[in-house]
């Protein structure tokens with residue numbers, strides 16, 4: 001039987017290249033600097049209490065796709081609340097960010113569409129483009145000259161889409177949306193922003209577009225996740241009423257899949273409301289991030305910081321990155337080591353994510369242990 005041969009050969013190669021991955025269950029006493037739970041909402045005690053009082057009325061599953069009978073009032077309320085946060089006419093909630101990107105991009109494209117995509121865009125965007133019938137041009141990371149050169153080359157193509165992460169998940173840097181939107185308008189392109197890591201964090205929680213003082217426009221489609229700063233599960237697409245109406249009718253990954261559980265949507269709704277009402281969590285997140293960055297800088301740790309809660313230390317070598325991660329884990333600190341294919345070869349890195357819930361002690365501990373481990377590695 002070929003299955004075992006195939007799988008074993010592949011696994012051997014993955015291991016030989018230092019790219020073997022396994023899932024880790026963190027002990028409760030480990031301080032987590034790897035989660036995207038930026039606002040510390042995933043274990044929010046107030047939400048847990050609220051669930052108890054509403055549980056009687058909340059279905060645990062949705063039972064069908066939203067176009068059959070899996071659409072509930074709670075999802076309608078959630079979509080309404082997201083539109084308020086994003087200041088858009090309408091929103092559509094779907095199963096996950098991966099589902100959103102792999103459905104949205106094919107729904108908007110055909111053989112005559114040209115997509116311009118940043119080289120560091122998330123894998124779900126890459127897969128969405130692959131699933132679509134569109135042609136693609138990959139522009140150099142946040143390189144506006146390269147983007148414009150490519151747009152110019154295809155200026156006669158009618159259907160153009162520029163797609164970019166708002167905050168890049170493995171770099172932590174921010175797409176220059178003012179410039180990108182300028183080019184989108186100049187060349188008549190639709191602009192899709194994947195704001196998985198910007199929602200709840202940037203622009204007072206509204207997202208990366210608002211961070212730049214931009215307003216939603218008819219040619220802009222914002223996507224975001226409910227699983228990161230929102231501390232729940234699912235994703236959304238926010239745009240004009242017309243675009244959302246079209247997606248409800250045409251987006252295969254929203255149509256041919258069961259709707260999210262009302263219980264999950266309840267959590268998302270509570271947290272989207274909270275993000276709008278209470279800005280203190282975002283303020284604390286910024287303070288924590290600044291504190292860690294300053295201390296790393298003062299201690300000579302070569303950190304990359306772009307004003308988002310995703311900080312990176314480039315190690316380069318895959319094995320060394322893993323060794324540092326494992327040493328930190330022994331010290332009860334978890335920082336994930338990111339290796340190819342998630343990042344380009346030779347740029348394996350520690351990806352440190354800061355959360356509102358980290359204390360000054362947590363930050364000091366990370367700093368001291370990180371410095372110790374990096375010094376050990378440097379000195380052989």
Ligand SMILES: Cc1ncc(COP(=O)(O)O)c(C=O)c1O
Pocket residue numbers: 096097098099101122124165169194196197225226227234235
């Ligand atoms: C930029 C970006 N887009 C999309 C996704 C996918 O979102 P989800 O985890 O909800 O599938 C992620 C998640 O890791 C992401 O970082």
